Amino acid sequence: xxxxxxxxxLSDRTGITAETLGHSLLTQFDxxxxxxxxxxxxxxxxxxxxxxxxxxxxxxxxxRPPLVFSTLLDPAILVSIRQANCYLIDFxxxxxxxxxxxxxxxxxxxxxxxHILGQDASYFRRIxxxxxxxxxxxxxxxxxxxxxxxxxxxxxxxxxxxxCVYLALQYGVLAANYPFTPEDMGRVRLPPLLQPLREKxxxxxLSASRLQAIRAERYPGSHYASFVECQRELQWQSExxxxxxxxxxxxxxxxxxxxxxxxxxRMRLERRLxxx
Amino acid sequence: xxxxxxxxxLSDRTGITAETLGHSLLTQFDxxxxxxxxxxxxxxxxxxxxxxxxxxxxxxxxxRPPLVFSTLLDPAILVSIRQANCYLIDFxxxxxxxxxxxxxxxxxxxxxxxHILGQDASYFRRIxxxxxxxxxxxxxxxxxxxxxxxxxxxxxxxxxxxxCVYLALQYGVLAANYPFTPEDMGRVRLPPLLQPLREKxxxxxLSASRLQAIRAERYPGSHYASFVECQRELQWQSExxxxxxxxxxxxxxxxxxxxxxxxxxRMRLERRLxxx
Numbered sequence: 001x002x003x004x005x006x007x008x009x010l011s012d013r014t015g016i017t018a019e020t021l022g023h024s025l026l027t028q029f030d031x032x033x034x035x036x037x038x039x040x041x042x043x044x045x046x047x048x049x050x051x052x053x054x055x056x057x058x059x060x061x062x063x064r065p066p067l068v069f070s071t072l073l074d075p076a077i078l079v080s081i082r083q084a085n086c087y088l089i090d091f092x093x094x095x096x097x098x099x100x101x102x103x104x105x106x107x108x109x110x111x112x113x114x115h116i117l118g119q120d121a122s123y124f125r126r127i128x129x130x131x132x133x134x135x136x137x138x139x140x141x142x143x144x145x146x147x148x149x150x151x152x153x154x155x156x157x158x159x160x161x162x163x164c165v166y167l168a169l170q171y172g173v174l175a176a177n178y179p180f181t182p183e184d185m186g187r188v189r190l191p192p193l194l195q196p197l198r199e200k201x202x203x204x205x206l207s208a209s210r211l212q213a214i215r216a217e218r219y220p221g222s223h224y225a226s227f228v229e230c231q232r233e234l235q236w237q238s239e240x241x242x243x244x245x246x247x248x249x250x251x252x253x254x255x256x257x258x259x260x261x262x263x264x265x266r267m268r269l270e271r272r273l274x275x276x
Numbered sequence: 277x278x279x280x281x282x283x284x285x286l287s288d289r290t291g292i293t294a295e296t297l298g299h300s301l302l303t304q305f306d307x308x309x310x311x312x313x314x315x316x317x318x319x320x321x322x323x324x325x326x327x328x329x330x331x332x333x334x335x336x337x338x339x340r341p342p343l344v345f346s347t348l349l350d351p352a353i354l355v356s357i358r359q360a361n362c363y364l365i366d367f368x369x370x371x372x373x374x375x376x377x378x379x380x381x382x383x384x385x386x387x388x389x390x391h392i393l394g395q396d397a398s399y400f401r402r403i404x405x406x407x408x409x410x411x412x413x414x415x416x417x418x419x420x421x422x423x424x425x426x427x428x429x430x431x432x433x434x435x436x437x438x439x440c441v442y443l444a445l446q447y448g449v450l451a452a453n454y455p456f457t458p459e460d461m462g463r464v465r466l467p468p469l470l471q472p473l474r475e476k477x478x479x480x481x482l483s484a485s486r487l488q489a490i491r492a493e494r495y496p497g498s499h500y501a502s503f504v505e506c507q508r509e510l511q512w513q514s515e516x517x518x519x520x521x522x523x524x525x526x527x528x529x530x531x532x533x534x535x536x537x538x539x540x541x542r543m544r545l546e547r548r549l550x551x552x
Contacts, residue, residue, distance in 0.1 A: 005379075013534065013537070014533050014534055014536075014537035014538075015537060016296070016446070016533055016537060017296055017297055017300045020292070020293055020296045020297070021293055021296070021297050021367060021371075024293045024347070024389075025368070025371055025372065025375060027389035028349075028368075028372060028375075028383035028384050028385060028386070028389065029375065029379055029381060029383055029384070030384055031381075032379065036547075038547065040537050040540070040541050041537075041538070041541055065378070067375070067378060067379075071300070073304075087374065087375075087377075087378035089371050089374055089375065091297060091367075091371075092301070092304075094370050094371070095297075095301055095365050095367075095370070096301065096304065098363065098365055099301060099304075099305065099343070099363075099365065101363075102341070102343060102363035103281075103305055103308065103343075105305060105307075107304035107305055108304050108305070108306055109304060110304070113300075113303035113304065123531075124490075124493055126438070126532070127435075127438055127490075130437065130438045130441060131437075134410060134413070134437070137410070159403075161406065161407075161410070162402070162403055162406045162445070165406060165441055165445065166445060169438070169441065169442060169445065169532070170292070214400075214403075217400055255399075256402070256445070257290050257292050258289065258290055260290075261289070261290030261291060261292060261316050261317075262290075262317070264316070265316050265317055271312075271314065
């Protein structure tokens with residue numbers, strides 16, 4: 001049985017930065033069962049005292065100090081946390097010093113700045129990209145497809161929609177999707193709608209057994225979810241991708257983040273948020 | 277004119293961790309115009325050499341070493357990057373040491389682990405949550421609404437849809453949304469569909485001038501986008517929220533991340549991903 005250990009994610013604001021980096025670091029240690037505690041918007045003495053108590057209680061219960069990942073900026077709050085029985089991994093503190101030296105100027109230390117999108121342009125672009133992903137989800141409007149930065153193609157349940165939504169949210173990219181139809185699969189040729197858009201296409205593929213599992217989750221026992229059918233469709237798709245030199249990624253066992261970042265990288269798409 | 281300075285985000289894999297923390301740190305320094313360079317999936321000597329060259333070129337052009345944010349794990353790649361003319365902020369290196377001491381075991385140092393969702397349960401939950409957000413987007417199916425963890429309510433264009441999508445992607449939460457209709461606004465009472473679901477409601481509000489700007493982006497010159505109409509709807513909504521004690525957040529000028537994290541925090545919603 002793996003050892004169980006408490007880990008706290010503390011933040012003045014959303015906690016997203018602390019959670020992202022913390023989770024990422026925890027994956028580098030095997031054989032431990034993490035008991036996760038989240039405390040965002042830690043901005044009052046009462047909330048801080050409550051967390052300190054919870055850290056100390058966990059330390060006592062587990063016989064070892066818990067890990068604490070923090071992006072807290074308020075020095076007074078940090079002082080309290082440091083007095084708790086824990087290993088503190090203070091992301092900002094360990095990096096801000098290096099940055100202040102490099103930039104030869106002090107940091108402002110104002111919480112929450114990373115999530116204030118001051119620029120309207122960036123805000124509207126993001127909302128527009130999400131709206132675009134939702135509106136273009138059925139994929140058979142050539143006018144809508146023509147606006148896309150990238151068009152994801154793949155058989156039903158290959159993960160196109162979640163990837164489009166993620167590309168919109170994280171990067172502000174206009175991602176459309178085109179699901180192959182049984183008619184398309186009659187022969188190995190590009191569906192007519194896609195022919196003028198060939199250079200925007202990116203394929204999603206996966207193993208037949210994985211596709212079967214995903215389809216069976218929704219339509220158990222159907223022909224659609226049978227291994228034979230999944231294999232047939234993927235075989236057709238693989239020939240299509242090869243014949244028309246459509247770049248593609250095998251999404252079996254990888255996350256939406258990983259698929260999306262690969263698409264950005266391989267299609268050389270511009271990140272459209274954060275004024276980049 | 278603000279000084280311009282190059283900053284690189286380097287990763288063995290998606291780069292999302294490096295970008296999240298890096299962006300967050302940069303917001304703590306004012307008056308600098310950042311020139312951002314991204315290099316994800318840095319996994320070959322040729323790619324590494326290319327980046328080293330780009331770092332050195334930027335250093336020469338700007339007369340100062342660029343910043344480099346890294347989540348690289350491969351020691352050989354890190355050695356090359358260290359030889360470039362830069363300030364290296366190595367997130368993993370600075371934290372893994374502390375963690376190894378705390379946990380009394382070595383880290384595995386295998387790239388890409390944070391984005392391999394080994395657990396099928398977590399994968400399916402996330403996909404299902406995204407699908408749920410999309411399916412429930414029109415908000416008038418009582419059976420669908422009953423399944424929600426949270427139901428966002430607000431006038432048209434108050435940001436409900438992007439927030440639902442983000443809650444699904446980041447937390448695996450089932451978030452539905454209900455847009456108030458002109459009929460609803462005839463009197464201050466809860467729409468009948470929402471009456472049995474009162475404890476799941478969370479309101480999104482914003483300033484009338486902000487709402488006007490958002491609506492005008494899409495329907496310039498319309499009555500719908502007029503300041504008077506925006507003000508009228510928001511006034512009605514504010515009375516409703518007050519009368520029925522519906523918790524709400526003013527989203528003016530804050531990001532989707534911030535809105536979502538506040539909802540998780542205030543509604544005490546369980547994070548449904550990462551096996552938490």
